[in-house]
Amino acid sequence: MTIESILFYVLSAGAVGSALFVVSRRNPVxxxxxxxxxxxxxxGLYLSLHAQFIAVIQIIVYAGAIMVLFLFVIMLLNLGDExxxxxxxxxxxxxxxxxxxxVLVELWYVFLGTPSIQHAALGxxxxxxxxxxxxxxxxxxxxxxxxxxxxxLLTAAIVGAIVLAKRKLD
Amino acid sequence: xxxxxxxxxxxxxxxxxxxxxxxxxxxxxAERRISAWIQNRLGPNRVGPFxxxxxxxxxxKLLFKEDIVPTAAxxxxxxxxPMISITVxxxxxxxxxxxxxxxxxxxNVKLIVADVNIGMLYILALTGIGVYGITLAGWxxxxxxxxxxxxxxxxxxxxxxxxxxxxxxxxxxxxxxxRLDEVxxxxxxxxxxxxxxxxxxxxxxxxxxxxxxxxxxxFQPIGFITFVVASFAETNRLPFDLPEAEPELVGGYxxxxxxxxxxxxxxxxxxxxxTSSALIxxxxxGGWHLPFAESxxxxxxxxxxxxxxxxxxKVTILVVFYIIVRWTLPRFRYDQLMRLGWKVMLPxxxxxxxxxxxxxxxxx
Amino acid sequence: xxxxxxxxxxxxxxxxIGSVGVLSRRNAIIVFLSxxxxxxxxxxxxxxxxxxxxxxxGQMLAFFVMTVAAAEAAVGLAIIIALFRRKQTVNLDxxxxxxx
Numbered sequence: 001m002t003i004e005s006i007l008f009y010v011l012s013a014g015a016v017g018s019a020l021f022v023v024s025r026r027n028p029v030x031x032x033x034x035x036x037x038x039x040x041x042x043x044g045l046y047l048s049l050h051a052q053f054i055a056v057i058q059i060i061v062y063a064g065a066i067m068v069l070f071l072f073v074i075m076l077l078n079l080g081d082e083x084x085x086x087x088x089x090x091x092x093x094x095x096x097x098x099x100x101x102x103v104l105v106e107l108w109y110v111f112l113g114t115p116s117i118q119h120a121a122l123g124x125x126x127x128x129x130x131x132x133x134x135x136x137x138x139x140x141x142x143x144x145x146x147x148x149x150x151x152x153l154l155t156a157a158i159v160g161a162i163v164l165a166k167r168k169l170d
Numbered sequence: 171x172x173x174x175x176x177x178x179x180x181x182x183x184x185x186x187x188x189x190x191x192x193x194x195x196x197x198x199x200a201e202r203r204i205s206a207w208i209q210n211r212l213g214p215n216r217v218g219p220f221x222x223x224x225x226x227x228x229x230x231k232l233l234f235k236e237d238i239v240p241t242a243a244x245x246x247x248x249x250x251x252p253m254i255s256i257t258v259x260x261x262x263x264x265x266x267x268x269x270x271x272x273x274x275x276x277x278n279v280k281l282i283v284a285d286v287n288i289g290m291l292y293i294l295a296l297t298g299i300g301v302y303g304i305t306l307a308g309w310x311x312x313x314x315x316x317x318x319x320x321x322x323x324x325x326x327x328x329x330x331x332x333x334x335x336x337x338x339x340x341x342x343x344x345x346x347x348x349r350l351d352e353v354x355x356x357x358x359x360x361x362x363x364x365x366x367x368x369x370x371x372x373x374x375x376x377x378x379x380x381x382x383x384x385x386x387x388x389f390q391p392i393g394f395i396t397f398v399v400a401s402f403a404e405t406n407r408l409p410f411d412l413p414e415a416e417p418e419l420v421g422g423y424x425x426x427x428x429x430x431x432x433x434x435x436x437x438x439x440x441x442x443x444x445t446s447s448a449l450i451x452x453x454x455x456g457g458w459h460l461p462f463a464e465s466x467x468x469x470x471x472x473x474x475x476x477x478x479x480x481x482x483x484k485v486t487i488l489v490v491f492y493i494i495v496r497w498t499l500p501r502f503r504y505d506q507l508m509r510l511g512w513k514v515m516l517p518x519x520x521x522x523x524x525x526x527x528x529x530x531x532x533x534x
Numbered sequence: 535x536x537x538x539x540x541x542x543x544x545x546x547x548x549x550x551i552g553s554v555g556v557l558s559r560r561n562a563i564i565v566f567l568s569x570x571x572x573x574x575x576x577x578x579x580x581x582x583x584x585x586x587x588x589x590x591x592g593q594m595l596a597f598f599v600m601t602v603a604a605a606e607a608a609v610g611l612a613i614i615i616a617l618f619r620r621k622q623t624v625n626l627d628x629x630x631x632x633x634x
Contacts (some may be wrong), residue, residue, distance in 0.1 A: 008536045012544040018570055019548045023555030028563040029309060033247070034433070035567050042574055045541070048600050049585035056291040056592050064298020065328065066607045072324045073611045074563055075309050075317060077618050092551030096557030100550050107546035113559050117538040132288060132348060135593060150601045157605030164612035
């Protein structure tokens with residue numbers, strides 16, 4: 001076992017385990033905390049793929065902004081001590097669970113059965129394309145239009161969020 | 171990974187953590203002495219000479235206090251929140267160069283713990299995580315004052331993080347790098363080099379100001395101001411200490427904390443002050459650079475020591491500035507804080523980016 | 535060296551866990567968190583293909599997914615706040631005004 005593979009398995013176990021905790025916790029704050037832990041594990045996995053820019057952006061955007069927003073809303077609504085929301089087992093959940101596990105088995109079957117992705121080694125260009133310089137250059141040349149459209153999307157989201165969350169003056 | 175690298179890294183981490191923690195301890199005393207001086211009192215002067223051992227006595231007291239956790243608190247998160255705060259406060263320093271290079275163990279050692287090429291992004295990421303310590307402390311205490319403090323801090327830190335990030339962009343545009351050591355190197359040239367490109371009606375400035383070092387503060391005055399203000403907000407120092415406003419919120423997010431867990435919050439506040447002063451120094455005030463130090467004819471080793479000393483002096487001056495501001499200005503009201511953050515700081519830092527871009531286009 | 539399939543298996547497992555969360559939980563916030571989980575697992579797939587193939591497009595897509603996730607979180611949380619004001623609950627089964 002090299003140090004890379006040990007890191008990979010630890011981070012993967014962390015990611016999958018924390019994902020389980022996210023969907024199984026009753027308290028939304030605790031679930032959100034496990035999701036943050038999950039994001040850190042993913043950032044570590046991105047680093048193991050030599051994608052340093054996306055790894056840092058993952059921390060800045062997801063852990064630093066989106067999850068703070070989530071925690072803020074959960075705390076604002078004071079959902080933390082809500083025990084009334086009892087969730088029982090219904091037929092719908094059983095069917096949903098079975099179907100999800102079917103999808104999982106299918107995906108595993110495909111991934112483990114395809115020889116072309118078994119022995120794939122990390123490309124030599126991986127380190128080169130993950131740098132800030134390369135991503136920035138690509139972002140402002142080849143991907144300029146989607147990048148600019150993103151700004152429209154964000155503006156629309158800001159306006160939408162303010163309109164929706166604003167208290168009506170009636 | 172060779173052994174020398176590991177040993178050197180451990181040595182550097184020890185130096186940085188030792189420095190920051192000792193600095194924080196001295197800072198607690200300095201803050202109390204300076205506030206006493208401002209308010210015409212004496213301040214703590216009984217423990218040791220000039221009260222120098224006061225912080226040690228405080229730590230011993232905090233360690234022996236009973237650790238009280240409120241009954242309805244979320245125990246795990248309550249214990250975890252101070253750890254986040256102190257971890258973030260102590261790890262931000264990793265990418266800040268505290269000196270140039272130094273001769274040690276037969277090789278040139280860069281005086282920076284983690285020499286990564288995304289240093290600035292690392293700092294932004296860590297400031298983003300720093301919110302959690304305070305927010306979670308406020309939530310997990312199950313106390314309305316704590317919760318209000320936590321809510322205020324998350325809103326405040328998110329709002330000022332934006333202007334902080336945007337005011338760094340100006341520096342990145344000038345230096346063209348995300349490495350903090352290269353940012354410092356970029357600031358070492360004399361200002362006269364950059365002034366050659368000035369229009370003819372401004373050429374008279376060269377003999378007047380050309381001897382100055384090309385520190386980013388001269389190129390980015392607005393960025394510097396917004397960054398300093400945002401740093402005050404990020405470290406929860408007056409006039410932005412709404413999350414722990416004593417008259418309104420008892421103690422804010424750390425109302426329910428006792429013993430060393432409270433001590434960790436206290437320590438991380440001061441460690442954050444040191445780190446953000448170091449960051450301001452590195453980004454805008456030339457880092458370890460001392461003008462004309464190269465022309466003194468010192469041996470390389472002495473020159474390295476002089477550079478470390480310069481960095482130390484600059485950080486100390488900024489930290490004292492932090493303390494004096496705290497004891498001079500009153501606290502903002504919450505709506506004023508938000509108005510300043512979103513309606514003044516944010517447009518100002520965006521305008522700064524625009525102006526920097528236009529000037530760079532015009533100069534090149 | 536870690537083969538690509540291992541990254542894909544981690545990602546698929548996370549995706550399915552997220553979908554189980556969306557299908558089985560009734561707390562709107564946790565459903566939302568599960569959606570973020572699914573988005574992130576897709577990001578992991580994109581990133582691993584990008585690095586293994588040496589093509590930056592996957593990383594670009596992951597970047598845009600993050601932007602969309604930020605916008606989605608802002609709007610979604612605003613909707614949850616608006617709903618909570620009206621109904622005093624975040625239980626998705628009780629939010630059935632539009633159900634016919």
